[in-house]
Each structure stands twice: as C-alpha cells, then as structure tokens.
Amino acid sequence: MQFKNSREFAQNLDKKDPLNRYRDEFIFPKVNGKKVIYFVGNSLGLQPKTARKYVLEIMDDWANLGVEGHFYAEKSWWDYHERFSGKLAKVVGAKPSEVTVMNTLTVNLHLLMVSFYRPTAKRFKIICEEKAFPSDQYMISSQVRFHGYDPEDAIVQIKKRDGEHNFRTEDIISKINEVGEECALVLIGGVNYYTGQVFDMEAITRAGHEVGAFVGWDLAHAAGNIDLKLHEWKVDFAAWCSYKYMNSGPGNASGCFINEKYHNKKDIPRFEGWWGHSKDRRFLMEPEFQPEPNAHAWQISNAPVLALAPYLASLEMFDEVGMEAIIKKRNTMVSFLEFVLHEIGKEVDSNFEIITPKDQDQRGTQLSVFLHGEGKEVFKYLMEKGVYLDWREPNVIRLAPVPLYCSYEDVYEFGQILKEAILKT
Known part of the structure; x- marks a missing residue:
C-alpha cells in the first residue's frame, strides 16, 4: 500500500477498516476533554465497556x-x-x-x-x-x-x-x-x-x-x-x-x-x-x-x-x-506508523531509529524508537497533549497502536503532535 501522511488518507483507512467499530467498545481516558491517543496497550489495555x-x-x-x-x-x-x-x-x-x-x-x-x-x-x-x-x-x-x-x-x-x-x-x-x-x-x-x-x-x-x-x-x-x-x-x-x-x-x-x-x-x-x-x-x-x-x-x-x-x-x-483479522489490521497500522515516523523525522530533521525489526514476521503491534538527540521533554510534552506512550531509558519510546481500539487517524495525529513536541522543546 502506498501511504500518505495526511489526515484525509488516515480517515479513509478508518472508513474501510472492518474493525473500526470495536473502538466504541472501549473506554478511553481523556485529557483536556478529548480522548487520548492510547499507544500503551503493551502495558495495560483499555477497559472494554462490557467488563463492568x-x-x-x-x-x-x-x-x-x-x-x-x-x-x-x-x-x-x-x-x-x-x-x-x-x-x-x-x-x-x-x-x-x-x-x-x-x-x-x-x-x-x-x-x-x-x-x-x-x-x-x-x-x-x-x-x-x-x-x-x-x-x-x-x-x-x-x-x-x-x-x-x-x-x-x-x-x-x-x-x-x-x-x-x-x-x-x-x-x-x-x-x-x-x-x-x-x-x-x-x-x-x-x-x-x-x-x-x-x-x-x-x-x-x-x-x-x-x-x-x-x-x-x-x-x-x-x-x-x-x-x-x-x-x-x-x-x-x-x-x-x-x-x-x-x-x-x-x-x-x-x-x-x-x-x-x-x-x-x-x-x-x-x-x-x-x-x-x-x-x-x-x-x-x-x-x-x-x-x-x-x-x-x-x-x-x-x-x-x-x-x-x-x-x-x-x-x-x-x-x-478472530486473531487473523487482528493481525491483518496490526500489520497495516504498524507499517503506517513506521511511515509516519520516517516522514516526521524528515520534516524536523531528526533521526528516529526504529529498533524493532522491519520484517512483519518478527514484530507485533509495538514499535520501539530511539529518539536520538531528543530528551525526555518530548515524552512529557506528548503525554501532556494526550498521547499515552511508554518511555524507557536512555531515550526510547515504545508505541503500541492496538488494532481493536486504535485508529489510523490516531497514528496520523500522533505524528503531528510529535512534530510539534520536537519543534517546541
């Protein structure tokens, strides 16, 4: 698939996504009145509405x-x-x-x-x-x-x-x-x-x-x-x-x-x-x-x-x-995230080194990224703007866009906030 780093492209992917409706089956935390972009399902998944x-x-x-x-x-x-x-x-x-x-x-x-x-x-x-x-x-x-x-x-x-x-x-x-x-x-x-x-x-x-x-x-x-x-x-x-x-x-x-x-x-x-x-x-x-x-x-x-x-x-x-559908969306979504990271890196002249294997058979939902030249201030800025992600020393962020509740627009929006974070910190 030929990706584009645009909101319209991401929204079109969401419209075609058969799993997109499951997003409404989960409860999202909110920051400043908006649902967070939740990329920490590798630490704690969101609460299904049926759990209660x-x-x-x-x-x-x-x-x-x-x-x-x-x-x-x-x-x-x-x-x-x-x-x-x-x-x-x-x-x-x-x-x-x-x-x-x-x-x-x-x-x-x-x-x-x-x-x-x-x-x-x-x-x-x-x-x-x-x-x-x-x-x-x-x-x-x-x-x-x-x-x-x-x-x-x-x-x-x-x-x-x-x-x-x-x-x-x-x-x-x-x-x-x-x-x-x-x-x-x-x-x-x-x-x-x-x-x-x-x-x-x-x-x-x-x-x-x-x-x-x-x-x-x-x-x-x-x-x-x-x-x-x-x-x-x-x-x-x-x-x-x-x-x-x-x-x-x-x-x-x-x-x-x-x-x-x-x-x-x-x-x-x-x-x-x-x-x-x-x-x-x-x-x-x-x-x-x-x-x-x-x-x-x-x-x-x-x-x-x-x-x-x-x-x-x-x-x-x-x-x-079914796991087959989950894995199919996972592969596309993680590839899109990888693409967005590279595009934003070029725009802000930063080296985002993805240390997770590129081969889809050797990776799942998570991408781990070295933010070379960037400090923890970027992570803090992202969190304050409602992007939930994980920081690991010395300067690695772990991103896990879970297929059941994350959207392609989440991925695009994350890229925009990441660019903003680097330019402002």
Whole structure:
C-alpha cells in the first residue's frame, strides 16, 4: 500500500477498516476533554465497556444467591474458568484441553517450573535471553537458587551481537547446541518487551527439544498480539498475562498452556490443590489427588471469578473478531506508523531509529524508537497533549497502536503532535 501522511488518507483507512467499530467498545481516558491517543496497550489495555456488566453479574449473583452462586449462577462459579479454554485456545494456537486460567503470570511461571525445571547433576542449566523482563530474571534466579545452584553457573544468557538491537535466531540455536546435554530448560519471552522483537518460537523450541531440554515461553507481550501455534510447535508450556493486549484489567489473571502429552500423569512433579482435582469427584473430599485430565490439573485454588469476569468480557470480543483479522489490521497500522515516523523525522530533521525489526514476521503491534538527540521533554510534552506512550531509558519510546481500539487517524495525529513536541522543546 502506498501511504500518505495526511489526515484525509488516515480517515479513509478508518472508513474501510472492518474493525473500526470495536473502538466504541472501549473506554478511553481523556485529557483536556478529548480522548487520548492510547499507544500503551503493551502495558495495560483499555477497559472494554462490557467488563463492568460481567463484574456486576457476579456481584448480583453473590447478593442474590450467596454460596449457591457456585452452582446456580447463570455463569456458575465452580467452573467459571472452563469458559476460557476454547476461546483462548484459538488465541494461542492450542487445543482447548491444553489451556487454563489461574493466578498471575510470574506465579504461574514458578508453578510451571515445578513440572518443567527438574535439574540433575548433569542437566541443570536454563537458557534465557539477556536482559529479559526483570520479573523473569528474578524468577529464574530464585528457582536455580532454590534447587541449590549458583545462578552464575546455572543461567546461560543469550546475547545480542555488538552494535545490534535484536537477537539472531542462529545465535540462539547455536547457544542451545553449545550447552547441549547440560540444558534442562529453555525459557524465553516470546516477544521482547524492550524492542518488540518476535522470536522464532518454532525453531527455538525444536532446537531445545533436540538437546533433550524442556522449552517454555513467557507470552506476556505475545498473547493477543501475534500469531501463536503452541500445539503445532510442540511447546512444552507457556504462560501469559491478560492485562496487556487482552484488556482484562490491571494485574489480572494469567493464562497457561501445558502440552497435552503431560496430561493424565500422576507422577509429574506439580504443586497440587483442590481445583486441580477431578471435577467429578472434587466435593467428595478424597485424601488422594486425582488430576483433571487436562491443563486444569495445574489449578490449585478455586477461581477468583470477580477478577476473571473482565477477562471473559474481552475474550468474547477476541472470539468474535478472530486473531487473523487482528493481525491483518496490526500489520497495516504498524507499517503506517513506521511511515509516519520516517516522514516526521524528515520534516524536523531528526533521526528516529526504529529498533524493532522491519520484517512483519518478527514484530507485533509495538514499535520501539530511539529518539536520538531528543530528551525526555518530548515524552512529557506528548503525554501532556494526550498521547499515552511508554518511555524507557536512555531515550526510547515504545508505541503500541492496538488494532481493536486504535485508529489510523490516531497514528496520523500522533505524528503531528510529535512534530510539534520536537519543534517546541
């Protein structure tokens, strides 16, 4: 498509956009009485208008039914989490039996490590990416210390080449092969939070399995953003938060994928609890754990339905739209944003270096941009003018125009405010 940096061009794209109507399904903050340009869906998605309705349904059932809401609410609470499996399976490319929702992201990664990090004297190393999201770094370090290993010995970090912003797949696979039989686990973020780079999860998973390691993925920045095929890629496990691209609300529940080959196993290491016990026998209060025959076996406590309600509201929308349509618009919108950045850079004689890969297969909704020669004053100006975006040191802005609620006119308007910010600061 031949882009133009004009309002009329952007408005015409919006008129032709089949997803544009979903913009009205979200609540936007306002600055100076106007809806903000919201490019931080990679940190916290906007609130769907239906979220309040879904929460109030539970509040009303609690008021009117009390404890009987577990079984007699219209959306009964005792199996509320089961409503997610089929719809989420489409989002992450899994079988419904391989998906469950519980806890929060880092909690789930810790719990999944019980099953998938089983170090031995020979095979004890974990491969991760350099400068992973801090929570992952803390989690992995604490896990290896818990098992009695020194993080300096047990954690192998894949590094970028000097002068490059992104990881090379061949370097990751080379490092996996180098660690070889000492590798117990490969655990990487599917989309790098800083640069927005999408990893070749299929190739990396295959390489990990070839050396005998488990392979898991933190999909915090991937779920609801990129095309995932976890079952097809033979991923062992994965977890993701729901409050970024999936709009479930701050700090909300996490989704999990556990490959079906680990189901129906009593001998797999796992921290067990009541809600992972066989659903048909759960209320018989038996002393011996009988796991659910699917990913729900990793459940521990009964579902926090008030927290899950906004997630279900958003997921209904994802199910209606479909990831194929979301990705199609994402590719066009991010390309348009890239074009606008280059055009504005030429107009103000500034070097905006986009450090996110240009290849659409290696990026999702996010563009990370070095504002060379510009300081944090530009970021502050943009925020004051109602452009919500994210700043990362030393001078990187992260922009995530989410397809479900951002418009092409948002992208154009952002460019105009960015130009104004540079000329005035």
